[in-house]
Amino acid sequence: MAAPGQAAAPASGRAARIGISGVERVYASTRSSVTALHDLTTEVPGGQFLSLLGPSGCGKSTLLRLIAGLEHPTSGTIEVGGTTVTAPHPDLGMVFQEDLLMPWRTVIDNILLQADVRRADRKAMRDRARELLAQVGLEACENKYPRELSGGMRQRVGICRAILHDPRLLLMDEPFAALDAMTRDQMAVDLADMAAQRDTTVVFVTHSISEAVFLSDRILVMSPRPGRVVADITVDLPRPRGLHVRETPRFADYVGQVTEVFEDLGILRDRRPAGHHEGTQR
């Protein structure tokens, strides 16, 4: 599975451990204040694929930005790789909901933006960028401009850009939300493979239950007002996972488990089974 010259499995322990303790994030304005995150404490071991799952407004994106060091907690601390986060970690890769490709840069130059900003050796990085493009099946698009690519292709380029420097921590903020369902499935499979080949910790924000179960080692289920963790589910499905894992009873079990949490919270309201419904009404 692993590409030549790539670490075969996440075993060396370079992936960043994340420690979150007593984190609170309040957005205060002159009129009112909103608690986006309330008293969150957890630990993410290095190499774990963690999903933050919940409806809009549950603070999952806020938590991601806090881990990224793009925002600061109102109270509490976040550690990445043993050091407290005060600014973006030097060994961080990030993927956003929009691809955020620069329209004036070609595909390969968009990936190499990561090298330019980090003042890395462009020549060596160019080879690596080509390797990554080949892995996502875009080797022919190297010199195209972003406007010539589809949404899915553009987001693939965005992912390549995020992992060009082989980061120890990969943060993804609903990266597939803007894609159609079919592309989304394919991207999930590809992402699972890419993550498995790398020694990196992944924090993945999503509001899709099946996507979270499919991709993750562990899911933090979050609930809004105020944003907090309501369930911490370890997904023990064998890897590598193909799309067919979604048809297995164990997969359905996990999806059911998460759905139940949302039902208990009143975030999801299921209909009663059709037969039962008619029987009681007439």
Next chain:
Amino acid sequence: MSHSTAPTGRATAPRTGLRRLAGAPGFAPLVMLVGLVAVWQVCVRVLDVPFYLLPAPSDIWTAGVDNWGLLWSNALVTLAETLVGFALSAVVGVLLAVVMVAWPLAGRALYPVLVASQVIPKVAIAPLFVVWIGTGVTTSSLIAFVMAFFPVVVNATQGLNSVSEGSLHLMRSMGASQWQVFRYLRLPSALPFIITGLQLAIAFAIVGAIVGEFVGSDSGLGYLLIVTQGNLMTDTLFAALVVLTAMGLLLYYGVELLGRLVIRWK
């Protein structure tokens, strides 16, 4: 129905050729121009309008050919003033925008001053320039600059601020410095805006140069307009206007072409 699509190839071929010609860019404006000139020529001749009021196009042509040396040398002066004023406005305009975006406080302090400088009619302060600097090419270039830099500042500022919060997050997640954010994100984002500002600037710069020449100068097309008007050489005046218009069109489309060369990704 069927007779129009029937085998009348010989008859339809020239018609589609004409249609293609009519659809070509520049065809409609050209027909319009030629038509206007023809109507002008006929009206002046038929109504026997005195040439010092409105010369016929043929008279203008003759005057232009006869005075070609005069027109050419004065056009070069105006062109130089316009280009100097335009170049100054481009450099100063973009620099001011960068300062205003990099230091928002400076931006808030500067902006009202800039707007005020635009509200004052340039024709009214042009004599001041003459008092300060004297008559001549320098004054006209400076007035061209004063008129042209504002659209550059406004458009460049808007362009530099046109980056999304997400893109800024992306740059910060890579550990980009302020300078890198400017170089890799803000400046390229602003380029299309800056080009638009420059297109406005070149048009304003020509007007500025002419205003400068009106107020105090002994050369340039503006000066020529004043002199020919005073001597009732209306035909030469019109010839100067034609040269001025042609120069303006060339410069404007030159800037547009430059823009297309710089912005290849669209």
